[in-house]
Amino acid sequence: MGAELIDGRAFAARLRASVRDRVAEAAPRAGQAPGLAVVLVGHDPASEVYVRSKGKQALEAGMKSFEYRLPETTRAAELLDLIARLNDDAQVHGILVQLPLPAHLDPRAVINAIAPHKDVDGFHISNVGMVGTGQEAIVPCTPLGCMMMLRERHSDLRGRTALVIGHSNVVGKPMARLLLNADCTVMIAHKSSTNIPELARLADILVVAAGVPGLVRADWIKPGAR
Amino acid sequence: MGAELIDGRAFAARLRASVRDRVAEAAPRAGQAPGLAVVLVGHDPASEVYVRSKGKQALEAGMKSFEYRLPETTRAAELLDLIARLNDDAQVHGILVQLPLPAHLDPRAVINAIAPHKDVDGFHISNVGMVGTGQEAIVPCTPLGCMMMLRERHSDLRGRTALVIGHSNVVGKPMARLLLNADCTVMIAHKSSTNIPELARLADILVVAAGVPGLVRADWIKPGAR
Numbered sequence: 369m370g371a372e373l374i375d376g377r378a379f380a381a382r383l384r385a386s387v388r389d390r391v392a393e394a395a396p397r398a399g400q401a402p403g404l405a406v407v408l409v410g411h412d413p414a415s416e417v418y419v420r421s422k423g424k425q426a427l428e429a430g431m432k433s434f435e436y437r438l439p440e441t442t443r444a445a446e447l448l449d450l451i452a453r454l455n456d457d458a459q460v461h462g463i464l465v466q467l468p469l470p471a472h473l474d475p476r477a478v479i480n481a482i483a484p485h486k487d488v489d490g491f492h493i494s495n496v497g498m499v500g501t502g503q504e505a506i507v508p509c510t511p512l513g514c515m516m517m518l519r520e521r522h523s524d525l526r527g528r529t530a531l532v533i534g535h536s537n538v539v540g541k542p543m544a545r546l547l548l549n550a551d552c553t554v555m556i557a558h559k560s561s562t563n564i565p566e567l568a569r570l571a572d573i574l575v576v577a578a579g580v581p582g583l584v585r586a587d588w589i590k591p592g593a594r
Numbered sequence: 595m596g597a598e599l600i601d602g603r604a605f606a607a608r609l610r611a612s613v614r615d616r617v618a619e620a621a622p623r624a625g626q627a628p629g630l631a632v633v634l635v636g637h638d639p640a641s642e643v644y645v646r647s648k649g650k651q652a653l654e655a656g657m658k659s660f661e662y663r664l665p666e667t668t669r670a671a672e673l674l675d676l677i678a679r680l681n682d683d684a685q686v687h688g689i690l691v692q693l694p695l696p697a698h699l700d701p702r703a704v705i706n707a708i709a710p711h712k713d714v715d716g717f718h719i720s721n722v723g724m725v726g727t728g729q730e731a732i733v734p735c736t737p738l739g740c741m742m743m744l745r746e747r748h749s750d751l752r753g754r755t756a757l758v759i760g761h762s763n764v765v766g767k768p769m770a771r772l773l774l775n776a777d778c779t780v781m782i783a784h785k786s787s788t789n790i791p792e793l794a795r796l797a798d799i800l801v802v803a804a805g806v807p808g809l810v811r812a813d814w815i816k817p818g819a820r
Contacts, residue, residue: 476729493727497719500726500771501763503702527786535774537727545726548761553787556770560753561779563796570792 372593374517383516384429391430403432404488405454407465409447409473410440415466422464434460440470447473448481455483462488490542499545511543514575515550526551531567533557533584534577543575564588598819600743609742610655617656629658630714631680633691635673635699636666641692648690660686666696673699674707681709688714716768725771737769740801741776752777757793759783759810760803769801790814 395401404426408419419435426433436450447465454460463486469475479487484494490506498505518525530547534540535558548554552573557564559578568574568588576584621627630652634645645661652659662676673691680686689712695701705713710720716732724731744751756773760766761784774780778799783790785804794800794814802810 476727491727493720493723493729495723496726497721497723500722500767501702501717501719527788529787529789541726541774548767548782551784551786553781553783553789553793555779555781555793556774557779558777560777561755562753563755563779566796567779567781570789 372521374521376513376517379517379520380513383513384425388429395430400459401430401432402461403434403457403459404462404464405434405436405457405460407436407438407447407450407454407463409438409442409466410470412466412468415468419466432459442470442473444473444477447478451478451481455481455486460486462486464489491537496537496542499542499549502549507546508538508542510539510577511546511575514543515546518573525573527553528572529553529555529570530573530575531555531557531564531571532575532577533561533564536577539577543577547573547575598747600747602739602743605743605746606739609739610651614655621656626685627656627658628687629660629683629685630688630690631660631662631683631686633662633664633673633676633680633689635664635668635692636696638692638694641694645692658685668696668699670699670703673704677704677707681707681712686712688712690715717763722763722768725768725775728775733772734764734768736765736803737772737801740769741772744799751799753779754798755779755781755796756799756801757781757783757790757797758801758803759787759790759794762803765803769803773799773801 391402404422406419406422408415423433423435438447438450451463451465454463463482465478465482467475469478479491480493482492484492487495487506490508495505495507499507522528525547530552532540532544532547532554535556540556540558544554544556555567555571557567565585565588568584569590571590572593574584574589574593617628630648632645632648634641649659649661664673677689677691680689689708691704691708693701695704705717706719708718710718713721713732716734721731721733725733748754751773756778758766758770758773758780761782766782766784770780770782781793781797783793791811791814794810795816797816798819800810800815800819
């Protein structure tokens, strides 16, 4: 069997439709639509695009979207105060603080100020720790999406060998955690690794989260891998 | 170079002597010796041995040891109340709740009730999450000891390939996290894995945390591995 490339774009369209259906079904019962608060400090151009897209997708799914745009010079106390108010706001079910933050703000302190059950990025150390001990918790979106696509292909991931290339806190490490929780044999390689081709040839599942286009070469891929 | 077996017993004796020296040096400055509280619910025979040993080692290192032995029938509220008091007790710097707990007590709720900075087992989800995002935190003792022994042999672990066999929350998973934080290429195998010999032959570092004596065979070991 040849290796299979998964069409993420089509998968995303189906997923968005399914979220819309579930919101339409759940909102009347709950008496309100889910609300997503997105906080942007400063005006990093890529962040502007992400924030706009998150607000647009929330509305298209039938959710409420609350955008908070704060100046580059915002002090930590002001940002933490806003997060505390969003934590207490019954209309807000999810809070995203767009990263990167300006250099004078500590992203760890900010993220860990979010109530863990509203931390829809899954970056709070409580959520990381829960996933890291095999519990259900909110997990970062990119690895979660990869898991959804893999599960659509494989009814059972148990015992499959997975290689994750990249060990960021945003993609690589949470991806490895989710694959391990699914009982995969997991290999994690990164920029200090010297034997990635050798590892790739063992992999049934290959997840590249390294931000280097063309990093993986065709002859590294095991036949049948996804 | 042949593979090298590390003498853990000799290492432990040196480490205990060094802890004793550091306590003797730090306690007069702090105005008090460090205090370790160990909580045992019920009378699991293996747990009795561990608790006795922890108390003995604490005293030999010049620390105070506080042992709390509660009946098998202890209710969750009583145990959580004790933990709250130990969290507030200025004489107690570390709290160990011996696992396993009797079946009617939820170990996760109990462990996560310990103040993270007194969670000397490193099982609290905040400590797991901090290590899982590359931060300094309290980590479980077995993987920490393995890292200490590895670092004594290797000035730099970066880029070395490590295989961890076993994915428990107590040893395998935290071991993999520490190796990854040291920039190793990390492979995690476990009872669902089908290709452990193949992975072992790639490993510069092999950590077996599977509780199965004789699991690893000599011909799996890469020459020079530790």
